[in-house]
Amino acid sequence: MTAAVLCTGTELTRGELVNANGAFLAEALTALGFEVGAVDVVDDDAGRIVRALERLGNEHDVLVCTGGLGPTTDDLTSECVARVLGVPLERDEASLETIRARLERAGRTMASSNAKQADFPRGARILSNPNGTAPGFSVKLGRAAAFFLPGVPAEMRAMFSASVVPAIESLVADRSHQTLLRTFGLPESEVNDRLTGIEVAHGVTLGYRAKLPEIEVKVLARAQTRDEARERSEAAAREVRARLGDDVVYGEGDTSLPEVVCRLLEARSLTLAIAESCTGGLIAELVTNVPGASRSFLGGVVTYSNASKTELCGVSPALLEAHGAVSEEVARAMAEGARRRFGSKLSLAVTGIAGPDGGTAEKPVGLVHLAVTSDAGTTAKHTVFSGGRDVVRRRAAFAALALVRRVVRELTPAR
């Protein structure tokens, strides 16, 4: 079973937007078990849209199209589909009423351009759009079951789940289940090497996605029943966890590392303070982006100058003089100072050289010292990260959060 995606719009052919709808649909169709052969974009040109519809409809079993359902003159999808099918457009009165009511609720009156959004090729099945004015529709187009959705991402995604998935999932004989494991701390090549043989042993497909600085591992199983697919995927995922270790595999699905750290701190009734130099607030930003972070995060300092390291974290000028701001000694002193200042159970400190300047032979760009202080004392570690300024900062921030997670887990072993 092959599927294709067609996205229309000059905002895409002019490169004003990246085709996020295309990637979403490609991923969703792949997860359903389709082989996606094309993710095409055409501009708002009736001839090119018609040719693309004919071609993709003849080549694939499923075709999902986005865009061109709006009220303006460059919204051509319904018209083009009607041309390909050789049928007229017909107005759907029920859709017209829904559009009118929706506009009225927003305090607007319906223009004739909006009425056009209730015109569909004769014989089309209409797909309701709970989040916007433009309904979608589906038709048989050549070989393909073809679906036409609006280009607004939130509307498109909701309609894909509600209307397209139920209509096409039975086309794929096999059922699939995917487990997504989130890892941090090993390069992609090493993750790959460590997982050799799992695909064959468990009858699954492993997929890797580098989402800097993490590597996601997708464990996809297909089987005749959904339960069997889930079991196989989960068994293989346990093997992945065992081979990579729990320090590397920090979570599943949508959970982010900052979220895992916040939940862990909250579950153990621990509080955290952060002192950052080279990461410049990035770690605090990642932590506070988690809703409810205030239950465990007390606050942070960005001590970008030596004077502020002394003033805010109590790092002595003599220590800074003796070892330099980027040193294990200063990282430890910053962590201990932040803990005192905020009265937190735990504290984290980061000091390093993000670049592009400021490196020396002894302390190269990318060198980052981390320290975490708790009742059990202070744990320090350092790494030289590769990459540009923002990449070094991002890697350092994740390494710092991973160190907090490790220290907390060692303090109070998992129940």
Added chain:
Amino acid sequence: MTAAVLCTGTELTRGELVNANGAFLAEALTALGFEVGAVDVVDDDAGRIVRALERLGNEHDVLVCTGGLGPTTDDLTSECVARVLGVPLERDEASLETIRARLERAGRTMASSNAKQADFPRGARILSNPNGTAPGFSVKLGRAAAFFLPGVPAEMRAMFSASVVPAIESLVADRSHQTLLRTFGLPESEVNDRLTGIEVAHGVTLGYRAKLPEIEVKVLARAQTRDEARERSEAAAREVRARLGDDVVYGEGDTSLPEVVCRLLEARSLTLAIAESCTGGLIAELVTNVPGASRSFLGGVVTYSNASKTELCGVSPALLEAHGAVSEEVARAMAEGARRRFGSKLSLAVTGIAGPDGGTAEKPVGLVHLAVTSDAGTTAKHTVFSGGRDVVRRRAAFAALALVRRVVRELTPAR
């Protein structure tokens, strides 16, 4: 003159990556003056690649393809192009030598799979790749001048500029010039309304791109000579600036708002400290992501708890009690306290409710108080931002930086 882009790779048809290469090439070809009719993606299937090449080569004047030039068995581009042209693949000894030398410098020996990267369709013009192993090539394919580049973004972009642009820019009779203005503070619809009539009056095309929380305005002019296009684009850009005002148009081209603020502070020998509550370190992170930020940014505090607002910024418990943490009074006190603490010329404070919880009728989610303190006193302002937690935080951070810019410009008017 029409152009098309074809990107190959199952990582794209499986939706593991968004097609950023496609968007880059579409934008670059549009800026050169081509009408881009298609940005297509096919998987690593020889039949589908061949059909896409035939189709796009016959329909367009220029075709730029990415991907499929690597050493593995699913890298099929050269082979497919040779099939379409009906010519054999021939090994290019000079390319083979370059590949061998490059691998040796990296401490590796050349495998036969790498040697394949030196095979090109007979008659192809080879395009050198200074940043990677895989060279590209160009051929005439049907009607199109066709270019084949690697899928690695940095390699692809460098080769596009160095090899493709010089070969195709003469195909477009008109010369174009684009000025990109960066704006913050007005919604897209209002930017649009204020600029009504400029396109006709100046003979330019205006393009808008919402890059949350900014709106970019692209002023594209085409003319017979490059100079004329530049003059026309720049004249229209001056009119855009005049209509939106310098508080809204903060920069041109690649310059970010944090960068503009850092350069402005540095030029006026001012130093900055930041006290953040709801933005949780985001503003410090944006500022310190600018190389050289340490010349004007002294440091920041993330005072997420009331106790830390008192301990670090000297906000009195009575003030917090009387007005609440999210109030103009507390924002002012935080800014003034941070200025004292860091000894900076300027200080910025932000306190608000990012959500999703914590809002009340009087102080809704999205309410953010900002304050900037300088020798001239303290300027405060507040706004209710819409959007989810991360959107509110991002909008608040940009509003805060825009307020710093305004205060600095008022302190010391532009020379």
